[in-house]
Amino acid sequence: MNCDFPWSAELWEAESSSAFSRIVTTNPIENQLPPLKEVVNQLLDTPTSENSIPWGLSLSSEHLLILIYAINSLAFQARVGLLKYLPLDAVSRAAGNWKRIWDSVVGAVEQEQILHLGYPKHAEELWWLLKATLEVSDKPETGFAYLESSATDELGTLNDFIQSCYRNA
Helix, strand or coil: CCCCCCCCHHHHCCCCHHHHHHHHHHCCHHHCCCCHHHHHHHHHHCCCCCCCCCCHHHCCHHHHHHHHHHHHHHHHHHHCCCCCCCCHHHHHHHHHHHHHHHHHHHHCCCHHHHCCCCHHHHHHHHHHHHHHHHHHHCCCCCCCHHHCCCCCCCHHHHHHHHHHHHHHC
16 A cells, blocks of 8 residues: 555546646646555544544545545454454544545535446445444444455345345444
């Protein structure tokens, strides 16, 4: 995770070299985000009661998708004991900070545009799954196969977990 965030999608979709140049000039290098590792660490360490994270509004929906995948990965590793130094409450704090930034960024985007975001349109569902997993992980003997410490591609266990959390929400 020690890398820079990708440039905005509009750079990759520029229709001409002049459009690309115009976009680059509106996104100066000195205003770029910290590396991914630093952003994740700040999400883990920042109390959710703080009003804002300075670079929060500089994130795009694509950046937030990358972050929710990273936080989900940390949650799994912490839950199964691979990251003994990372408590689940820090992961929960990161998820709360992520959601606050997501709401700010998506609040500025019209609802029709959200439907055309591709993968990022499912980022909020990934956040919901993360929060549900963290909440259930704290309860002893939940009995969900999805929460067992071995990774699996069994979608039935994921579906059972989601259905149960949805019914209990």
